[in-house]
Amino acid sequence: MKTILVTGSNGLLGQKLTEKVLSDRKVKLIATSKGVNRYPIGDGYEYAEMDILNFEQVKQVIENYKPDAIVHTAAMTNVDTGEANKKHCYQLNVAATQNLVALCEENNIHFVHLSTDFIFDGAKGPYVEDDAPNPLSYYGETKLLAELAVKQSKANWAILRTILVYGITNDMSRSNIVLWAKGALEKGLPINVVNDQWRMPTLAEDLADACLLAVEKNAQGVYHVSGKDYMSIADLVRKVADYWSLDKSIISEISSDSLNQTAKRPAKTGFILDKTVRDLEYNPHSFEEGLKIVDEQIKNSIK
Template identity: 75%
Template sequence: MKTILVTGSNGLLGQKITERILETRQFRLVATAKGINRYPVKEGYTYAEMDILDPEQVRQVVEQYQPDAIIHTAAMTNVDTCEDQRELAHQLNVGSVQTLIKLAEAHNIQLVHLSTDFIFDGADGPYDELAAPNPLSYYGETKLEAEEVIKNSRCKWTILRTIIVYGIVSDMSRSNIVLWAKGALEKGAPINVVNDQWRMPTLAEDLADCCLLAVEKDAQGVYNASGKDMMSISELVTRVADFWKLDKSLINEISSASLNQVAKRPLRTGFILDKTIRDLGYAPHSFEEGLAVLDKQIKLGSS
């Protein structure tokens, strides 16, 4: 049985990977994050405190548990924060990867790294795995640099690129566009939503499955791992409103230019998923199926 070490295990994707491993018992899990374990179930796996920015601590944890694979979910993903805090963004998104690569090379560990559609400029999405990157933001630049560092390494590596991950963590502490839209519309609050950015939103459970498929199949190379439905952000929010029967008249469509965001966003990304479906057996939910998964979890949580 393979041992998987997960970085950023308190985050949305990290918690879903924990959940999946506890359900299937297919792997041994070492969950790691900075600070205490925030996942509600504490049995059935090992938790180790690990600050990804402390190379010595990372080395000690990796050498103690000797994983077969590391799934690296920890990152700074707030696009505007990355623009403002460039040094920290680089440390988290590139420096941490360099630390893990050295250990993966030394101990023959598979490194599964999460990347993003923001390495592209959005001029001609959807993209396949061989499309030429051209990031518009510092966040995109750091994620692309991390990919290049990995590709030039001697370790076994898998890069999974994803888009807008949505889902629910146990304590509901992390928001994402689906929960934000649902929450605002339920309160009767009008919301401004861009109508000129196109994405393929990804259910966190689907991405967790893809991470584990990459380890199970010893996959090497770049794979696209997003949802399968392409939509504008305004359509995404409208579909959230339709699903939960909320008031769509509260949705005010605006252009990206009117937002004055710190970092520039690509207009049309999206991924071609054929390779991942064929090689890994990836089977993402439709957007409405994903919302139904959330709805069930919300009802279970409130019962």
């Protein structure tokens, strides 16, 4: 039985990984995050408090549990925060990854690293794994630097890039594009949505599956992991409105430039998933299916 250590286990993806392992995966899970465990079930796995910026603590946890694989989900993912606080963004996204991958190299641990479509400039999406990166934001830059640190190491590694992850956590503490759109439309207040950015939104459960498949199959190299449907952000929000029968007339389409965001976003990303489907047997849900899963989880959380 493989032992998997997950960083950032309190986040959306981290919690979905815990859920998957508890439901049907024959692996031993070590969930780690900064602060107390926020997953509501404490049995069936171990939780260790671990701040990825504290090298000695990270080293100690890895020495204690001797994992076969590390799935590194912890990162600063807020693009504008990354632009405004570059030093902290670098520490979390680059320095922490360098430390982890060095420890994996030293201890012969399979390193599965989460990355992003934001390493691309969005000029020619959808992208294949070996397309040339050209990040537009500091966040994208740090994620690319982290990838380079992983690729240059002698560790056994896989990089999973993903796009616009959505889903709900048990405590509903993490927002994302789907929950934001649903919540805003339910309030009946007019909302502005960009119509010049295209993405392939990814259900958190699908991404968790891909992470575990990468560990099970001892995957090597770069893999693109997203949903299968390509759409503009405006279309995405309209699909959310349709699914929950909410008023679409309050949605106004705007251009990205009019938002005056701190960090620049790529226009058209999206991924060609052929390699991941072939090598990892990855089988993502459609966006409609993903919304149904989220809806069921929301209903269950209200009970």
